[in-house]
Amino acid sequence: MTKKIIIIGGGIAGLSTGVYAQINSYDAIIFEKHSKPGGLCTSWHRKGFTFDYCIHNLAGTGNVPLREIWNDLGAFEGTEIINHEVFIQIEDIKGNVLNIYTDLDRLEKHMKEIAPEDSKTIEEYVKAGKSLSGAGFFSMGMDGTLSKLKIAPHVPKIIKWGKITVNEYAEKFKNGFLKRAFPHVQYDMNTSNIPMFPHLLFLSGFYVGDLGWPKGGSLEFSRRIAKKFTDLGGELNQSSKVERIIVEDNRAVGIILADGSEHRADIIVSAADGHETIYDMLDGKYTNETIDKYYQAYEEEQEFGLQVFLGISRDLSHEPHAISLLLDKPVKLELKERDSLYLELFDSSTGVAPEGKSVIKVVTKGNYDYWKKMREEDLENYRNEKEKVYKIVLEILEKRFPGIKEQVEVHDVTTPATVERYTLNFHGWQPWPLPDGGFMSMMRGISKTLPGLQNFYMVGQWSNAMIGISNAALTGRNLIKELCKKDRKKFKTQ
Ligand SMILES: Cc1cc2nc3c(=O)[nH]c(=O)nc-3n(C[C@H](O)[C@H](O)[C@H](O)COP(=O)(O)OP(=O)(O)OC[C@H]3O[C@@H](n4cnc5c(N)ncnc54)[C@H](O)[C@@H]3O)c2cc1C
Incomplete structure (x- = not known):
C-alpha cells in the first residue's frame, strides 16, 4: 500500500521532500500557510518590478554534484x-x-x-580559496558518509580558517584601503565577525564555476520546483496553516489546520519553522536540553533583517551586481550606526526589471525586538519608521547615483517582523550555528527527529541549524532516501 506523507510547509525543504517522495512512490501532500510556495526563497511584484528577497548566490548551479538535485527538482527548467x-x-x-x-x-x-x-597575504588568501575547491563542501551530505569522507583531508584547513575572522584577516594587509575594504568582502557582513572559512568556501565555489543566480529570481525558482511536485501528482495546499500535530501514543498521526479540519497520514514531516513546530504544534513535549538551549540562544540582530527595495527608471547594466559602499560618515538606521551599505543591482537582463529599468536592493542587519514591538504597539509608527529608513537610504544612493531620487517609481521596506509574518520563522530569523561553530550540525543536525516521538521527521534549515537553499533541498532528499531504506525500496531520483 502506498504510504501517505503529510509535509508541513512548502518552502524549498518541503517542496524537495515532496518531489522526492512522489518520485519514490509515496503519496505526498503539502500544507503551506502562505498563498505561494517557496517560504524564504521568495520575491514579489510591484508596478512591473520584481523585488527579489532571497537568492544572492545559489550552490549547485555549476558542473558540480549538487547540480543533480536541482535537475531532479526541475529548478532550472526553462531558465538560465x-x-x-x-x-x-x-x-x-x-x-x-x-x-x-x-x-x-x-x-x-x-x-x-x-x-x-x-603580495604574500594576497597569494595566501587566493590559494586558500582555490585549495578548498576539490572538497565539494556544498554537496556534502549527498552521498552520506562518502561525501563526508571527502572533507576529511580538509579538516586542518577548516580549523585554521575557522579560527580567524574576516576582520582579523583584514589587519594583515599593510595597504590602508585593503585593510578598510576587506571586512566587507562577504555580503558586507563586517559587523558580524564571521570566520574566514565560509568566505573562502565562496571563493572555492566560484573557482569551480558554481554559485550563480537563476534568471527570474527566487519565487520563479521556487515555483518551478512546486510545478515539478504537482506534475508528479503531489498535492500542494496553499493558504493552509497547520496549527497542531496530532499525536497518539507518542506517534505523529496527522495534523489540524487553522480551519479546524483534520488530516491523517502514515508519516508527518515538518519543513516549517523549528520553534513553531517543536513548541507550538507539539507543545514542547518532545524536546531535550540541546534543543531547548539552542532556541534560547538567538541573537537580537539579524543578518539581512532590514531590506529596502527600489524600482527605478534607470539602466544600471554597466554597474556591478553587488556593491558595498563605504560611507564617509556613519548613518543611523533603526537602532545602530552603520559605516557601510550593501546594495544588489538588478538590470533588465536579470528578468526582474522592465527593459531599461532596474531594481536596487539595499540589505543590512535588522533588530527583531525593535520592529516587532513597534508593529504591535503602533502600526502607523512602524510604517513611518520604515519610510524613514527608506529616505535615509535614498540620500546615500543619491550621492552614488546622482539623479536617482527623481527616478524611483516604487519602493518597499522589509523588517524581521515582515519575515515572521510571512513565513512564521522564529523572530523572522534564520538558524544560527550550534555552539560548536556549525560542525556538529553539518555532521548530524539537531532535530531531524524529536526525542520520544515516532513517525515524525523534520527537514529544512532548522533540522540541522544550517541556512542555505541547497541545504534545505538536501535535507528533503536525504529524508526520502532514509525512508526508502527503511521501506526496503531502492531510492530513485528521476
Ligand atoms: C534574506 C535572505 C537571503 C538568503 N540568501 C541565500 C542565498 O543567497 N543562498 C542560499 O543558499 N540561501 C540563502 N538564504 C537562506 C535560504 O533562503 C533558507 O535557508 C532556505 O530557503 C530555508 O528553506 P526552508 O524550506 O528550510 O524554510 P522556509 O523557507 O522558512 O520554509 C518554511 C515554510 O513553512 C511554512 N510554514 C511555517 N509554518 C507553517 C504552518 N504552521 N503551516 C503551514 N506552513 C507553515 C512557511 O510559510 C514557509 O513557506 C537566504 C535567506 C534569507 C532570509
Missing part, C-alpha cells in the same frame, strides 16, 4: 544561470575600488595592483 564576474565591489568615497572577482587569478592580479606591498 547568470554567473557574475564580480562577487562584490567594495568602494569608498575617494574612488578606491576592490573587486572580488569570481575568477581567482584575476582577483589575485587585481589585488596585487592595488597593494603590491601585500
Whole structure:
C-alpha cells in the first residue's frame, strides 16, 4: 500500500521532500500557510518590478554534484544561470575600488595592483580559496558518509580558517584601503565577525564555476520546483496553516489546520519553522536540553533583517551586481550606526526589471525586538519608521547615483517582523550555528527527529541549524532516501 506523507510547509525543504517522495512512490501532500510556495526563497511584484528577497548566490548551479538535485527538482527548467564576474565591489568615497572577482587569478592580479606591498597575504588568501575547491563542501551530505569522507583531508584547513575572522584577516594587509575594504568582502557582513572559512568556501565555489543566480529570481525558482511536485501528482495546499500535530501514543498521526479540519497520514514531516513546530504544534513535549538551549540562544540582530527595495527608471547594466559602499560618515538606521551599505543591482537582463529599468536592493542587519514591538504597539509608527529608513537610504544612493531620487517609481521596506509574518520563522530569523561553530550540525543536525516521538521527521534549515537553499533541498532528499531504506525500496531520483 502506498504510504501517505503529510509535509508541513512548502518552502524549498518541503517542496524537495515532496518531489522526492512522489518520485519514490509515496503519496505526498503539502500544507503551506502562505498563498505561494517557496517560504524564504521568495520575491514579489510591484508596478512591473520584481523585488527579489532571497537568492544572492545559489550552490549547485555549476558542473558540480549538487547540480543533480536541482535537475531532479526541475529548478532550472526553462531558465538560465547568470554567473557574475564580480562577487562584490567594495568602494569608498575617494574612488578606491576592490573587486572580488569570481575568477581567482584575476582577483589575485587585481589585488596585487592595488597593494603590491601585500603580495604574500594576497597569494595566501587566493590559494586558500582555490585549495578548498576539490572538497565539494556544498554537496556534502549527498552521498552520506562518502561525501563526508571527502572533507576529511580538509579538516586542518577548516580549523585554521575557522579560527580567524574576516576582520582579523583584514589587519594583515599593510595597504590602508585593503585593510578598510576587506571586512566587507562577504555580503558586507563586517559587523558580524564571521570566520574566514565560509568566505573562502565562496571563493572555492566560484573557482569551480558554481554559485550563480537563476534568471527570474527566487519565487520563479521556487515555483518551478512546486510545478515539478504537482506534475508528479503531489498535492500542494496553499493558504493552509497547520496549527497542531496530532499525536497518539507518542506517534505523529496527522495534523489540524487553522480551519479546524483534520488530516491523517502514515508519516508527518515538518519543513516549517523549528520553534513553531517543536513548541507550538507539539507543545514542547518532545524536546531535550540541546534543543531547548539552542532556541534560547538567538541573537537580537539579524543578518539581512532590514531590506529596502527600489524600482527605478534607470539602466544600471554597466554597474556591478553587488556593491558595498563605504560611507564617509556613519548613518543611523533603526537602532545602530552603520559605516557601510550593501546594495544588489538588478538590470533588465536579470528578468526582474522592465527593459531599461532596474531594481536596487539595499540589505543590512535588522533588530527583531525593535520592529516587532513597534508593529504591535503602533502600526502607523512602524510604517513611518520604515519610510524613514527608506529616505535615509535614498540620500546615500543619491550621492552614488546622482539623479536617482527623481527616478524611483516604487519602493518597499522589509523588517524581521515582515519575515515572521510571512513565513512564521522564529523572530523572522534564520538558524544560527550550534555552539560548536556549525560542525556538529553539518555532521548530524539537531532535530531531524524529536526525542520520544515516532513517525515524525523534520527537514529544512532548522533540522540541522544550517541556512542555505541547497541545504534545505538536501535535507528533503536525504529524508526520502532514509525512508526508502527503511521501506526496503531502492531510492530513485528521476
Ligand atoms: C534574506 C535572505 C537571503 C538568503 N540568501 C541565500 C542565498 O543567497 N543562498 C542560499 O543558499 N540561501 C540563502 N538564504 C537562506 C535560504 O533562503 C533558507 O535557508 C532556505 O530557503 C530555508 O528553506 P526552508 O524550506 O528550510 O524554510 P522556509 O523557507 O522558512 O520554509 C518554511 C515554510 O513553512 C511554512 N510554514 C511555517 N509554518 C507553517 C504552518 N504552521 N503551516 C503551514 N506552513 C507553515 C512557511 O510559510 C514557509 O513557506 C537566504 C535567506 C534569507 C532570509
